[in-house]
Amino acid sequence: MSATTVVKAQTPFKFYTSFILEEATGLRAATLPQLLHWLRQVPDGCLYHHTHYFLLSHHYLTPGPTNDFAYWVTEVLGEEPLGELLASIDTMQHASLQSLRDAVIETIDSYLKQHPIARFKFASEGEEFHFVKSIHVVVPTPWSAWTLEEFADSLQRVTVYSLYYHVFDSRLRLGRPTNDFAIWLEQQFGQTELAKETAAVDPYAHTLETLRALLVSLVRQQLDRDDPEPRRDAH
Amino acid sequence: MTQSHGATLTEYEPIIGSSAIEELRQLARYFRGKRVVMVNSTRVGGGVAEILSRMVPILLEMGIRVRWEVIEGSDPFYKVTKKFHNALHGKQESITPDMFEVFLEQGRHNARKLTLDDDVVFIHDPQPLTLVDGRARRPDATWVWRCHIDVSRPHPGVWGFLQPYILQYDAAVYSAPAFVQRLAMRQVLIAPSIDPLSDKNRELEPSVIDEVLRRLEIPRDRPIVTQVSRFDYLKDPLGVIDAFRRVRRSVKCRLVLAGGPATDDPEAEEVLALARERAKDDPEIHLLMLPPQSDIEINALQRASAVVVQKSLREGFGLTVSEALWKARPVVASAVGGIPLQVKHGYSGLLVHSIEGAAYAIRQLLNSPEYAKRLGENGREHVRQNFLLTRHLTDYLVTFLCARQRSDTIHLDNHQ
Numbered sequence: 001m002s003a004t005t006v007v008k009a010q011t012p013f014k015f016y017t018s019f020i021l022e023e024a025t026g027l028r029a030a031t032l033p034q035l036l037h038w039l040r041q042v043p044d045g046c047l048y049h050h051t052h053y054f055l056l057s058h059h060y061l062t063p064g065p066t067n068d069f070a071y072w073v074t075e076v077l078g079e080e081p082l083g084e085l086l087a088s089i090d091t092m093q094h095a096s097l098q099s100l101r102d103a104v105i106e107t108i109d110s111y112l113k114q115h116p117i118a119r120f121k122f123a124s125e126g127e128e129f130h131f132v133k134s135i136h137v138v139v140p141t142p143w144s145a146w147t148l149e150e151f152a153d154s155l156q157r158v159t160v161y162s163l164y165y166h167v168f169d170s171r172l173r174l175g176r177p178t179n180d181f182a183i184w185l186e187q188q189f190g191q192t193e194l195a196k197e198t199a200a201v202d203p204y205a206h207t208l209e210t211l212r213a214l215l216v217s218l219v220r221q222q223l224d225r226d227d228p229e230p231r232r233d234a235h
Numbered sequence: 236m237t238q239s240h241g242a243t244l245t246e247y248e249p250i251i252g253s254s255a256i257e258e259l260r261q262l263a264r265y266f267r268g269k270r271v272v273m274v275n276s277t278r279v280g281g282g283v284a285e286i287l288s289r290m291v292p293i294l295l296e297m298g299i300r301v302r303w304e305v306i307e308g309s310d311p312f313y314k315v316t317k318k319f320h321n322a323l324h325g326k327q328e329s330i331t332p333d334m335f336e337v338f339l340e341q342g343r344h345n346a347r348k349l350t351l352d353d354d355v356v357f358i359h360d361p362q363p364l365t366l367v368d369g370r371a372r373r374p375d376a377t378w379v380w381r382c383h384i385d386v387s388r389p390h391p392g393v394w395g396f397l398q399p400y401i402l403q404y405d406a407a408v409y410s411a412p413a414f415v416q417r418l419a420m421r422q423v424l425i426a427p428s429i430d431p432l433s434d435k436n437r438e439l440e441p442s443v444i445d446e447v448l449r450r451l452e453i454p455r456d457r458p459i460v461t462q463v464s465r466f467d468y469l470k471d472p473l474g475v476i477d478a479f480r481r482v483r484r485s486v487k488c489r490l491v492l493a494g495g496p497a498t499d500d501p502e503a504e505e506v507l508a509l510a511r512e513r514a515k516d517d518p519e520i521h522l523l524m525l526p527p528q529s530d531i532e533i534n535a536l537q538r539a540s541a542v543v544v545q546k547s548l549r550e551g552f553g554l555t556v557s558e559a560l561w562k563a564r565p566v567v568a569s570a571v572g573g574i575p576l577q578v579k580h581g582y583s584g585l586l587v588h589s590i591e592g593a594a595y596a597i598r599q600l601l602n603s604p605e606y607a608k609r610l611g612e613n614g615r616e617h618v619r620q621n622f623l624l625t626r627h628l629t630d631y632l633v634t635f636l637c638a639r640q641r642s643d644t645i646h647l648d649n650h651q
Contacts, residue, residue, distance in 0.1 A: 019633040022424040026417030044642045048397070057621050073578045126571050127451075130412030134422065137633050139261065139647045149433060159254040235627055 008146045009188035015143040018136045020053065027131040028122045032077065032112055035069070038131055039105050045133035046099040048172065051091060051100060053134060055145075055204070056164055066091070066204060069104060072129045077121045081233035082111045091204050097172060138165065138214050148189065148226075152219040155181075160208040169205045169213065179203075181215065194222045242432040244293050245461035250431050259304050259625060262632045263297035265647060271301040272351060274366065275359035275494050278305050282427065282554075283383055285360050290628055304349055306363045316362045319397075322390030323361065328508070329366045339365060357402075357469070360615050367403045377638045380404040383427070384536060385414040385551055385572065396535075403590035408631075410552045413571045414616040421641075426576060428627035429557050429618070436561055439538060445505055447535035453491060455519050458541035461491040463533055463558075466506040469549045470494075471569075474590045476513045476520060478546065481594035483519070486601045493523040493536055538562050540602045542607070546593050547571055557622040560584065560614030561651050565607035567596040577622065583614040 025046065029035040039047075050068040066087045075081030084109050094100040112119055123129065144160050145151035155163075168181040176183065180201040185196035197218050203211050248256050257317040268372060273291065275283050287303055291343035294301040307314070312622045317332045320329040342365030351366060352373050358366060372377050382400055386394065386409075394416070401407055406421040415422055429436050448455060472492050479490040492510060494503075507524065514520040525532055537543055543559035543566050549573030557577050561564050568574045578584035585596040600607040620626070637645050 019258075019262070019629065021630060021633050021637065022412075024412050024415040024422040024424050026415055026422070028412075043643075057617070071579065075586075126413060127575065128413070132412055133638055133643065135423075136644045137637055137647060138644065139258075140264075140649055141261065142257065157254055159252070159258055161258070162254075 007148075007189065009184070010187060011184075012144045012146045013151055013170050013184045013188075015141045015145075015154055016138050016165055017162040018138050019142050019161070020056070020171055021135040021137070022049065022053070023133040023135050023216050025133055026130045028128040029131075030128045031106070031119065031121065032073070032079070032082075032108060033119055035072075035129055036105060036108050036112070039101065039108070042131050043133060043191065044101070045135075047097045047101045047104070049134040051131050052168055052172075053132075055168075056161070056208075063197075069108075072123075076123045076127045076129075077118075079111075079115075079118055079121060082108065082115075082118065085111065091172070091216070092202055096175065100172070105205075113209075136165075136169065148174060148191075148219055148223055151181075152216050155212065155216050155219065162214070163208055163212055191222065194218060242293075242430070244296055244625075246432055247623075251619065251623065252626050255625065256585075259632075260297055260627055262629060263294070263299055263635075264392045265636060266299045266355075266632070269300065269355065270353040271299055271355040271357065272353040273301065273303045273357045273359065274306060274349070274351070274363045275303075276308060276362040277308055278303075284452050285612065286427065286624070286627070289357075289433075289624060290631075293624075293628060302353075304351075306341075306345040306366075307348060308341060308362070311337050312362075319361055319393050320384065322393040323384055323386050323397075325385075325388035325390070328390060328393075335396055342366065342368070346448065352376070355379070357631070357635070359383065361397060364397060364400045369402055370403065377635055378404045379406050379408060379634060379638050381408045381425075382414070383410065385401075385411075386416055387414050389416070406634060408634060411576055421638060425627065426573065426622060426635065427554055428622050429554055429561060430624045430626045431561060435534050437534070437535055438560060439531070444535040444539050447532050448539055450522070451523060451532065451536075453489065453536075455539065455541075457487045457489055457519075459489050459491055459536075459539055460542045460544060460597055460601075461493065461536050461540040462544040462546065463493045463537065463555050464545065464547070465492045466492075466503045466510060468506055469547060471546045471548050472506065473513050474548075475544055475546050476510065476598040476629070478544070478590045478593040478597060479520065481591070482597045482601065483647070486598055488541070488601060489519045489521065491521045491523060491536055491540070493525055493533065495525050495527060495529065503583075533558075534562075537564060540564055542567060542597050542598065544589070544593065545569065545574065546590075547574070550574055553577065554622075556584075557618050560611070561618045561622075563608075563611040563615040564613060565600045565611045567593055567600065569593075577617070578614070579617070582610070583617045584610055 027038050029038055054068050057233045069085035070083045070196040073079045073086060089103050140160055141158060145154045170180045182195045182199035185191040185198060201214055244256060273287055291301055303615050306627055315337045318328050322330060346369050351369060355377045357379050360383050367378055402420055402646050406423055408423045408425050409415045409466055410427055412424055462475050466472060510522055514522060537559050543564045544551055545568040547569050552573035556566055556568050556574055563606050568577055568578050568584060570586040570588060578586055580586040587593045587596050
């Protein structure tokens with residue numbers, strides 16, 4: 001088989017980006033029981049927002065706080081042990097927002113059973129937890145790729161929001177089995193190993209820029225394996 | 236010095252990156268051939284006019300046919316809207332039925348004067364709110380109301396009067412989740428922003444900073460702790476002085492309290508006098524009453540500071556925090572209003588709740604320059620991602636696109 005650098009996909013990878021607006025729900029919690037109460041009722045978009053938006057808006061932090069619940073419980077209520085438990089919920093292990101919601105509820109519920117006094121901790125005025133929902137407006141970007149070389153180049157250039165859309169949105173919110181990059185690599189090039197490696201990268205453990213560097217590096221390594229000669233322009 | 240006004244979109248590229256600029260331009264293409272009108276109550280003065288004066292040229296540059304209309308007002312009307320403003324903020328006000336009539340009559344007058352037949356009508360704040368009564372003339376247009384004030388605890392009479400008008404809009408926009416009431420409509424959260432190219436925020440040469448501090452007679456022999464804000468009880472300048480004195484017991488430093496004259500605030504002189512009395516001619520406490528248009532001076536003071544404080548007792552959004560963070564300054568700020576959106580405790584600054592807490596946090600930062608530096612750097616990145624004019628503009632365009640749609644995910648095809 002000729003070098004992957006010049007193998008063209010049948011279908012190009014089209015990079016999209018997602019503009020995210022925050023929508024207020026007007027729901028707020030000042031205590032852990034109130035937080036639990038609303039957690040059982042809010043739409044999935046709220047769960048997604050509070051487990052992912054922090055990551056996007058603070059994506060430069062390493063290591064960053066994983067979700068709004070962990071941050072609020074730790075920094076506002078001062079319940080560090082519970083904050084730690086919430087921060088350690090492995091989002092990668094949940095295939096749906098409902099499953100993630102159940103895990104958050106179960107973590108808080110069990111903690112309250114073990115530490116009933118925590119029910120009485122409350123946030124002072126102005127520091128309540130406000131439930132917010134994400135609205136996603138998905139638009140195509142000018143970037144697309146027919147080859148691995150083009151794919152690596154585009155991946156290097158798109159905004160972190162585009163990266164976020166293809167990695168985070170595709171899996172948990174849109175219910176795809178893995179991220180969009182892994183699916184395309186597998187389907188278009190049969191790059192099973194590369195697809196597996198790409199799917200295995202834990203996006204929650206990196207800043208978005210580090211994630212970008214990791215993904216680009218995986219593709220470049222594949223290109224080097226396919227074509228050990230100094231890389232040439234694919235066009 | 237170079238003049239910073241009228242920046243083009245390309246000038247933001249080194250700050251937010253070419254891809255983000257391209258995405259913004261791409262978003263703007265969805266408005267090709269469309270007309271957008273912004274309506275507010277003043278062309279100059281105040282944060283809304285300032286942000287519109289910077290946004291409108293960029294929207295035009297991107298090919299959007301945007302215009303900016305200002306409603307007409309009369310003295311009685313503005314007296315009423317000032318009372319409404321205070322009442323919406325939760326201040327006790329005596330509201331009489333004739334005030335509602337003054338408000339409505341001026342609204343009818345403005346509706347006759349303004350032709351609002353654009354594709355998107357973007358109304359800012361309560362003064363022009365009733366213009367929405369005319370939307371039936373063009374039912375397919377998108378109407379969005381931008382509420383720049385905190386309506387979390389509004390006067391029930393005023394809120395009840397305004398609510399039927401608000402509900403006629405396709406979407407309402409607020410600055411923070413805490414500012415919102417529960418309403419059966421799309422309510423979007425969009426934080427205000429700072430302009431990184433304005434005189435208040437652009438990079439300054441060290442020589443400019445030196446010159447400003449020399450002129451303001453602030454020696455740079457020890458670390459400077461600064462709060463920039465009006466002399467207002469709610470900004471707690473006296474609390475800042477007390478916190479500073481606690482810090483100085485163990486760390487040598489200077490305090491700068493910089494504010495401007497507020498002709499519309501009779502309390503300002505009183506608060507300044509109290510601050511002077513509390514400072515007691517302390518040579519390490521500098522109380523500065525800066526004239527209007529002192530943006531370069533404020534910029535230089537923030538950049539020269541080892542720690543920037545915003546110890547407000549109540550706050551709107553508190554954009555002075557973002558101004559300081561943009562300069563990578565470590566910030567100590569009260570957890571009130573929109574400040575917790577700008578500062579995540581221990582990540583991009585320190586949040587406090589008391590004079591003692593403020594003193595402790597300032598001391599921590601002065602004693603741990605590496606920690607302070609990291610918080611400042613994180614803060615700058617946080618502002619770059621979330622509180623710059625370009626993000627603000629992007630959010631407005633996205634709001635216009637999805638205001639009339641109820642879905643949580645909206646897919647847009649390639650624009651024509």
